[in-house]
Amino acid sequence: EVQLVESGGGLVQPGGxxxxxxxxxxxxxxxxxFSxxxxxxxxxxxxxxxxxxxxxxxxxxxxxxxSIKGRFTISRDNAKNTLYLQMNSLKLDDTAVYYCAxxxxxxxxxxxxxxx
Numbered sequence: 001e002v003q004l005v006e007s008g009g010g011l012v013q014p015g016g017x018x019x020x021x022x023x024x025x026x027x028x029x030x031x032x033x034f035s036x037x038x039x040x041x042x043x044x045x046x047x048x049x050x051x052x053x054x055x056x057x058x059x060x061x062x063x064x065x066x067s068i069k070g071r072f073t074i075s076r077d078n079a080k081n082t083l084y085l086q087m088n089s090l091k092l093d094d095t096a097v098y099y100c101a102x103x104x105x106x107x108x109x110x111x112x113x114x115x116x
Contacts, residue, residue, distance in 0.1 A: 002026040002105050009098060009110030016090050020110060022083040022100030035078035037103065041085045043096035044109075053098070054085065068094070090114045 008020040020041070024034055040055040054064045054074040062074050073086040083100050090112075097109040 002030050002032075002103070004100050004102070004105055004107035006098060006100055006107045006110040009112045011113045011115065012090055013116055014090060014092060014114055016114070017086070017088045018090065018112060020085040020087065020098055020100075020112075022085075022107060024081045024083070024102070027081070027103075032103065034081040035076075039074075039076060039083045040101045041074060041083075041098060042101060042106075043094075043098045043112075045093070045096040048096075050099075051096075056083070087112070 003025045004022055006020060006022045008018060010018060012018055027034055036058045038055055038057050041053040042050050043053050044050045052065060053068055054072060056062045056074045056076055064072060071089045075084045092114050095112060095114045097111050099106050099109045
């Protein structure tokens with residue numbers, strides 16, 4: 001079974017940092033190699049729709065939404081089948097459930113709350 005599990009969310013003050021992780025499993029059995037997958041982060045703020053945040057290609061190329069550019073960094077560790085999102089200079093508007101996704105699969109999400 002293909003599965004993505006996010007972790008690392010929590011409560012942080014404005015200006016603080018968090019690092020989210022997303023561990024993938026079951027992809028090899030399904031015929032996929034993690035290192036070849038395009039991996040994405042998305043988020044959903046309270047009362048709003050799903051917003052794409054960032055993605056990373058197999059060659060390490062990265063892309064970011066304008067709203068988080070310069071503050072967030074996406075990375076991957078293919079040996080650990082894990083995707084990361086380093087979030088710095090967090091703002092109140094970054095409060096959301098953060099999901100990782102690939103190949104039509106999305107994790108259960110991890111809550112990030114930015115509050116003073």
